[in-house]
Amino acid sequence: MNLRQFLAEKGYKDNPRRLAEDLIHLVFLVLGLVAVGSVLVITIYLVVSGLPAIIKIGPVEFLFGTRWASTAAEPEFGILPFILTSIYGTAGAIIIGVPIGFFAAVYLAKIAPKKVRDAMELCIGVLAGIPSVVYGLVGMTILVPGIRILFGVPDGATLLAAIVVLAVMILPSVINVSLTALQAVPREYEEASLALGATSTETYFRVTVPAAKSGIFTAIVLGIGRAIGEAMAIMMVAGNVANMPSIFRSVRFLTTAVASEMSYSSGLQREALFSIALVLFLFIMLINAVLNMLKTGGKNK
Amino acid sequence: MIERISGKRRAWCGMMRAFCYVSVGIVTILTAFMILYVLSRGLPHITGQLLFTVPSMLRNTIGILPDILNTIYIVIAALVIVLPIGVGAAIYLNEYATNRKVVEAIEFAAETLSGIPSIIYGLVGMLVFCQFCGLGTSLLAGALTLVIMNLPTIMRTTQESLKTVPESYREGAFALGAGKWRVIRTVVLPTCINGIITGCILAIGRILSESAALLFTAGFAHNLNGFIKGLSSAGATLTVALYVYASERGEFDIAFAIAAILMILTVIINLLTSYMGRLMKRRNGQ
Numbered sequence: 001m002n003l004r005q006f007l008a009e010k011g012y013k014d015n016p017r018r019l020a021e022d023l024i025h026l027v028f029l030v031l032g033l034v035a036v037g038s039v040l041v042i043t044i045y046l047v048v049s050g051l052p053a054i055i056k057i058g059p060v061e062f063l064f065g066t067r068w069a070s071t072a073a074e075p076e077f078g079i080l081p082f083i084l085t086s087i088y089g090t091a092g093a094i095i096i097g098v099p100i101g102f103f104a105a106v107y108l109a110k111i112a113p114k115k116v117r118d119a120m121e122l123c124i125g126v127l128a129g130i131p132s133v134v135y136g137l138v139g140m141t142i143l144v145p146g147i148r149i150l151f152g153v154p155d156g157a158t159l160l161a162a163i164v165v166l167a168v169m170i171l172p173s174v175i176n177v178s179l180t181a182l183q184a185v186p187r188e189y190e191e192a193s194l195a196l197g198a199t200s201t202e203t204y205f206r207v208t209v210p211a212a213k214s215g216i217f218t219a220i221v222l223g224i225g226r227a228i229g230e231a232m233a234i235m236m237v238a239g240n241v242a243n244m245p246s247i248f249r250s251v252r253f254l255t256t257a258v259a260s261e262m263s264y265s266s267g268l269q270r271e272a273l274f275s276i277a278l279v280l281f282l283f284i285m286l287i288n289a290v291l292n293m294l295k296t297g298g299k300n301k
Numbered sequence: 302m303i304e305r306i307s308g309k310r311r312a313w314c315g316m317m318r319a320f321c322y323v324s325v326g327i328v329t330i331l332t333a334f335m336i337l338y339v340l341s342r343g344l345p346h347i348t349g350q351l352l353f354t355v356p357s358m359l360r361n362t363i364g365i366l367p368d369i370l371n372t373i374y375i376v377i378a379a380l381v382i383v384l385p386i387g388v389g390a391a392i393y394l395n396e397y398a399t400n401r402k403v404v405e406a407i408e409f410a411a412e413t414l415s416g417i418p419s420i421i422y423g424l425v426g427m428l429v430f431c432q433f434c435g436l437g438t439s440l441l442a443g444a445l446t447l448v449i450m451n452l453p454t455i456m457r458t459t460q461e462s463l464k465t466v467p468e469s470y471r472e473g474a475f476a477l478g479a480g481k482w483r484v485i486r487t488v489v490l491p492t493c494i495n496g497i498i499t500g501c502i503l504a505i506g507r508i509l510s511e512s513a514a515l516l517f518t519a520g521f522a523h524n525l526n527g528f529i530k531g532l533s534s535a536g537a538t539l540t541v542a543l544y545v546y547a548s549e550r551g552e553f554d555i556a557f558a559i560a561a562i563l564m565i566l567t568v569i570i571n572l573l574t575s576y577m578g579r580l581m582k583r584r585n586g587q
Contacts, residue, residue, distance in 0.1 A: 017480060024482045028397050031389030035410040035456065038449045042417065042425045049428060103324035111321060120325065123332040125571040130335060131510030133544045134560045138338060140547060168331060175328070199306060201314040229418025231513040232540075236548055255420045255513075262424070262517055277424050281417070288416050292409075 043281075050278030053077070053271035062275065068242040068252075070261060070269040077272045079257070079279065085245040086254045086283070089159060089234070090227040093166035098220055100167075101174030105219075108175070109182035110204045128172030136236030139165045144237055151248060157239030159251045165233050170223035177222055181215020182208055218294045225287045228280070231255035254280045336564060343561025346554045355525050363546070363555050367523045371440060371536035374528055375519065376508050378444035379451065380501060386448070387455025388490075388497060394456075395463040396485055415453040422450050423514040431518060441532040443519030450514060451504040458503065462496020462581065463489065495584070499577045506570040509563065512540040521545050539563060 012019040054062050057077045065078020108117050140157075143164055148156030185208045193203040209216070231253075239250025240260055252260070258273050258280070265273055306314075354364030390407065398404045426446030427438075436442040466489050474484040490497075520535030521542070537545060539559050547556035 021480050021482055025397050028389050028393035029403075031386050032393035032398070032403075032407045034386050035390060035414060035452055036406055038452065039410040039413050041429060042421070042449075045425050045428050046421070099320075100324045100327055103320045104328050107321035107325045111318070112325075120329070122571060122575060123329060125575065126336070126568055127328070127332050129506050129510060129567040129571055131512065131540050131543075131563050131567070133512050133540045133547070134335075134339060134510075134563055137543065137547050137553075137556050137560050138335060141342075141553065142338070171328060171331075199310070199314050201317050202310070205317050225416050229416075229420070231418065231420040232516075232544060236544070255418060258420055258424065259513060259516065262427075274424070277421055281421055284416055284418060284421075285413075288413055291416070292412075 046274070046278045046281050049271070049274040050281075051275070053268060053275040054278070056268065057272065057275075062272075063279070066244060068257070070265070070272065075269065077268075079254070079272075079276055081242050081244045082252055082254045082257045082276065083279065085159065085238075085251040086228055086280075088245045089162050089166060089238075089251075089253060090224055092159070092163035093170055093227045094220065094223060096163065097167035097170045097223060098174055101171050101219070101223070102178055102216065104171075105175045105178035105182060105216075106204055106209065109179050110200075110208065124172045124175055127168075128176070132169065132230060132233040133236070135165050135169055136233040139233065139237035147248075153248045155239060155250060157237055157250050158248050159238065159245055160247050162234040162238040162251070162253070163247075165237055166227045166230060169230060169233060170226045173226055174219045174223045177219035178212070178216045181212040181219070184215070185211045214294055214297060218291060221287060221290050221294065225284060225291075228283055228287070229255060231259050235259055254283070336568070339557065339560045339564045343557035343559070343564070346558040347561060351555070351558055356523050363552065365539070365542060365555070365559060367525045368537050368539050368542040368559075370525070371519075371531060372509065372538040374531045374536075375440050375444050375447065375515075375538055376505055377528075378441060378532055379447040379508055380504060382444065383448040383451050383455055383504065384497075384501070387452050387500065388459050390452070391456045391459035391463055392485060392489075395460055396481070396489065411453040411456050414449065415457075419450065419511060419514040422446050423517045426514060426518040436533075438518065438520040438535045439533050440519050440536050443515045443538075444532070446514050446518045447508050447511060450511070451507055454503050454507065455497075455500040458496050458500030459493065462493035462499075465496075465581075466492045495577060495581045499574060499581070502570055502573050502577065506567065506574075509538075509566055509570075510540060512538075512544055515541050516544075 007019070012022075057065075062077055062079060063083070064080050065076060066080050067076045067078050068081060069076045104120075108120055112120065139161055143161045144156035146156065147153065147158060147161055151160075189207050189211055190203050193207040194200065198206065234253055235256040238253065238256065240252050240256055241250040242252045242257070243249045245251050254276055258277050261269065261273055350362060351364055352369070353366055354362065355367055356363045390411075394404055394407060398407075423446065426442060426449075430436050430442035430445045431438055434442075436445075470488050470492065471484055474488045479487070515538055519538065519541070521537040522535040523537060523542070524534065526534055526536070539562065543556050543559040543563070546552040546559070
């Protein structure tokens with residue numbers, strides 16, 4: 001089919017404006033598909049460059065090996081220390097950050113006067129906008145020496161320092177998402193509870209919070225995603241040694257393992273770093289799936 | 302009314318309220334501490350020499366002019382590329398799309414992109430832009446990586462403001478005989494310009510604070526270049542320079558000076574976004 005036939009068949013010949021409109025439609029469709037394409041490219045590249053090393057090293061040895069010695073004469077590539085550090089670090093950050101974020105969100109959504117809320121929203125915006133390297137820098141100069149002196153450990157660059165930094169870094173997203181969820185609870189629920197004789201505080205915690213449950217879970221899962229993906233700040237405070245995790249030991253996370261060796265890596269070591277990124281990516285995808293479930297679950301109710 | 306509730310209930314209420322106040326107190330003190338500490342340690346070290354010179358081995362001085370310029374270049378390059386794509390994608394979703402499946406796929410992709418950690422962007426950016434596309438370690442490769450990172454931000458803010466454009470505007474224009482593209486160009490887009498600007502400000506904030514994605518894509522050179530030459534050669538942005546000076550060279554004074562600059566920019570960006578938010582709310586209220 002030649003071009004002229006095609007144009008006539010679609011009715012473009014008599015109507016050049018329609019041709020232009022359809023072309024523009026096509027352009028916008030392509031722009032829309034850039035996001036889809038990016039996700040595909042990222043996934044494909046990570047799998048293609050991450051799988052070979054996992055197969056070469058052996059999946060069990062790679063995932064459950066407890067020793068990482070990538071530059072040794074007989075290199076060993078066990079990433080269990082990184083996986084566990086990422087899990088412990090994230091869990092620690094959630095345990096510290098979520099309660100603070102949750103109570104702050106309840107206060108801002110329900111108790112705070114309008115002026116206080118506006119000021120706090122600005123505070124949280126700033127907290128969210130501070131670059132992670134600045135958190136790392138402050139952690140390096142305050143937390144690390146602080147932990148060394150306070151707990152009498154030889155080096156303050158520990159898992160504990162990383163947990164504190166991560167807890168601070170997830171606060172803004174935990175607060176913002178819970179805040180939105182709490183504000184979306186219909187006023188009638190609260191009024192009914194107040195009419196039954198509950199105090200305002202009881203109403204907030206026993207009626208509003210349960211009603212906003214799925215939003216608050218979303219906030220926690222989002223916090224987990226933030227914490228597990230953070231690299232630069234914890235690279236500066238966690239000491240960056242491939243130990244099994246312990247609260248007062250220098251540790252290395254999945255993210256920092258990639259970041260710290262990438263610049264000088266080669267051969268199997270480099271491939272193994274891509275494999276670590278692939279493992280991290282799978283964690284993030286799992287978290288995304290949970291987020292999606294929470295969202296659709298919240299809508300169905 | 303208060304007197305009639307039992308002591309146990311009153312204690313519980315008091316405790317919960319106390320938790321609230323303590324938590325908000327912690328957040329406030331934390332923010333105030335971060336700002337004051339960084340400014341107090343950084344501001345004294347911001348000198349003319351730091352801001353307007355290049356690092357010199359001979360005189361043993363450090364200047365961050367190249368890093369400042371690199372940051373500006375990368376912000377401009379990333380925005381110029383991401384704006385058409387992001388706004389276009391949002392227009393497609395809101396104005397053109399009829400196929401539910403395609404819309405879902407695009408929205409799912411955007412959500413996935415916003416959850417991917419920056420270190421993974423850095424890695425894939427290095428593989429795709431630096432190696433596969435042959436750009437090498439350069440600001441352009443870094444900017445392209447940032448484009449993908451910021452795509453969801455621009456898409457979301459544009460889409461939100463497209464949704465607030467009243468359907469009657471479009472119908473009025475259509476009734477006058479305008480084609481779809483003309484309606485979008487002359488009626489829809491001008492109405493939601495504030496949303497697009499907000500998206501830009503948010504994206505600038507994210508680009509300024511990004512470091513992990515740039516480490517392997519844009520590198521950490523401190524050379525003074527013009528815009529075009531700068532884009533094709535490696536260069537550190539302010540955040541990357543901060544990291545290098547703090548962690549690898551132990552120059553904490555310089556690091557804090559950069560941190561103070563970044564902190565001031567963060568505060569300005571937040572004031573701008575909240576101003577834009579109020580502006581949009583007022584306009585939508587009318």
